Amino acid sequence: xxxxxxxxxxxxxxxxxxxxxxxxxxxxxxxxxxxxxxxxxxxxxxxxxxxxxxxxxxxxxxxxxxxxxxxxxxxxxxxxxxxxxxxxxxxxxxxxxxxxxxxxxxxxxxxxxxxxxxxxxxxxxxxxxxxxxxxxxxxxxxxxxxxxxxxxxxxxxxxxxx
Amino acid sequence: xxxxxxxxxxxxxxxxxxxxxxxxxxxxxxxxxxxxxxxxxxxxxxxxxxxxxxxxxxxxxxxxxxxxxxxxxxxxxxxxxxxxxxxxxxxxxxxxxxxxxxxxxxxxxxxxxxxxxxxxxxxxxxxxxxxxxxxxxxxxxxxxxxxxxxxxxxxxxxxxxxxxxxxxxxxxxxxxxxxxxxxxxxxxxxxxxxxxxxxxxxxxxxxxxxxxxxxxxxxxxxxxxxxxxxxxxxxxxxxxxxxxxxxxxxxxxxxxxxxxxxxxxxxxxxxxxxxxxxxxxxxxxxxxxxxxxxxxxxxxxxxxxxxxxxxxxxxxxxxxxxxxxxxxxxxxxxxxxxxxxxxxxxxxxxxxxxxxxxxxxxxxxxxxxxxxxxxxxxxxxxxxxxxxxxxxxxxxxxxxxxxxxxxxxxxxxxxxxxxxx
Numbered sequence: 001x002x003x004x005x006x007x008x009x010x011x012x013x014x015x016x017x018x019x020x021x022x023x024x025x026x027x028x029x030x031x032x033x034x035x036x037x038x039x040x041x042x043x044x045x046x047x048x049x050x051x052x053x054x055x056x057x058x059x060x061x062x063x064x065x066x067x068x069x070x071x072x073x074x075x076x077x078x079x080x081x082x083x084x085x086x087x088x089x090x091x092x093x094x095x096x097x098x099x100x101x102x103x104x105x106x107x108x109x110x111x112x113x114x115x116x117x118x119x120x121x122x123x124x125x126x127x128x129x130x131x132x133x134x135x136x137x138x139x140x141x142x143x144x145x146x147x148x149x150x151x152x153x154x155x156x157x158x159x160x161x162x
Numbered sequence: 163x164x165x166x167x168x169x170x171x172x173x174x175x176x177x178x179x180x181x182x183x184x185x186x187x188x189x190x191x192x193x194x195x196x197x198x199x200x201x202x203x204x205x206x207x208x209x210x211x212x213x214x215x216x217x218x219x220x221x222x223x224x225x226x227x228x229x230x231x232x233x234x235x236x237x238x239x240x241x242x243x244x245x246x247x248x249x250x251x252x253x254x255x256x257x258x259x260x261x262x263x264x265x266x267x268x269x270x271x272x273x274x275x276x277x278x279x280x281x282x283x284x285x286x287x288x289x290x291x292x293x294x295x296x297x298x299x300x301x302x303x304x305x306x307x308x309x310x311x312x313x314x315x316x317x318x319x320x321x322x323x324x325x326x327x328x329x330x331x332x333x334x335x336x337x338x339x340x341x342x343x344x345x346x347x348x349x350x351x352x353x354x355x356x357x358x359x360x361x362x363x364x365x366x367x368x369x370x371x372x373x374x375x376x377x378x379x380x381x382x383x384x385x386x387x388x389x390x391x392x393x394x395x396x397x398x399x400x401x402x403x404x405x406x407x408x409x410x411x412x413x414x415x416x417x418x419x420x421x422x423x424x425x426x427x428x429x430x431x432x433x434x435x436x437x438x439x440x441x442x443x444x445x446x447x448x449x450x451x452x453x454x455x456x457x458x459x460x461x462x463x464x465x466x467x468x469x470x471x472x473x474x475x476x477x478x479x480x481x482x483x484x485x486x487x488x489x490x491x492x493x494x495x496x497x498x499x500x501x502x503x504x505x506x507x508x509x510x511x512x513x514x515x516x517x518x519x520x521x522x523x524x525x526x527x528x529x530x531x532x533x534x535x536x537x538x539x540x541x542x543x544x545x546x547x548x549x550x551x552x553x554x555x556x557x558x559x560x561x562x563x564x565x566x567x568x569x570x571x572x573x574x575x576x577x578x579x580x581x582x583x
Contacts, residue, residue, distance in 0.1 A: 015527075021532075058350060
């Protein structure tokens, strides 16, 4: 996985990821058109398929709206890296299959526009622009099962049909 | 081995004698909750599983409270999805307009949560029910779908921060000020992934409505849940609202906490959170001159009967400032009716405030009080993020009902002591 970085600061809340005024729909494409609108009007114009969002502390804090990771995923973002994630956003991302990585060191070092290469099986982040690499701890097997199944619903469906 | 109160509830609900922080467990659910924004996404996911019934039609609640009464065609379509699903699955606790209230005021009022229970809700403020000594936490729509299908959810057992409360609140200070004070102290990620366990001799001096307000905002410190011990006030509330069996859990006296804070309730002043994070707090004495355009009193945080009584005690015989729009939202129909019987609604209308049917509308910038560019609002709600109540360049100041009422009257952020002399 290779992508260019769009960087934000601490406490990026779900209200700025997708403002509530657009939650009268749950269509991923429609939601993506307003992703990040209140802190970065140009996000949807500048984002390219495969880009990576890097945030600071407490990324995704606030509301439980799954529309937030849905909007990010539908905008073409391939991965979110942050120093820390708010817990509901973390769960929601795993559940819908938006890859996320918690790595404080990498999140602090990475700059806007850097090109990253991610090896998800090894848990390695390579910053090709800065020529640095970071090792992250892999997900526990329990969560890996959800990810491998392609999300929580697929996992339940498989178990229900066993 | 010793456990916190939350750990004991989670051990019980996962049929284990003991759990410790970090354990991954499957928990049996007593209630799965959703609203008109989160349920349609959950229903879509539920339908993918390919089963034709929910795990227990008595243990699911669907509360269309956010964009209701429907603000536009799109939101009406979302509510229609909820309604049709509730009918086809024979969901017992679906609340139509006319019976509906703001979910986190309505669910306890209807007796659907009791001490020792486990609740997940596709709404981050589901943590409110910790006031009743239950484990309750917000999750997303996919977890709601999984919960409706299986009656279970997975959790990582949290460690806990202990807040040892002593003393008694001063006049014009409420649970809202306590929780804003705490969030200001520990930060918006101060309890990330953790439980906030409130204990101590001061708890008995806090009303149930104070406790609901405090547990409600645990999420604003990043917490998984906020929880109160069960005492006489809790049991009285349960007796008045529910016939469900309950179970009282207490933290072990030697339970381990990652942090302990001692807070003297008598030292807390009315507290205001400035834009754009709930931890950006100042006491009312440090506020300075902040003129305002709008006041909102209500929400799952502060729309209960005590909140309305407190606001009315300030509005009585006073008028809303000519530059301010004041909108008051009783959180449920029962609270609304009680406020009418007590004469509170008359006081609000005489003062020049608008009173609305229950809705989450203005709190999340949905409808019924959206802010224009550059406008400032004092709100008894729970979030003051960028654009939360409207335009990205509007501002939200979080406060208690008495501070909101005093601010409405004086046209600037004010202490109730400036109105009632």
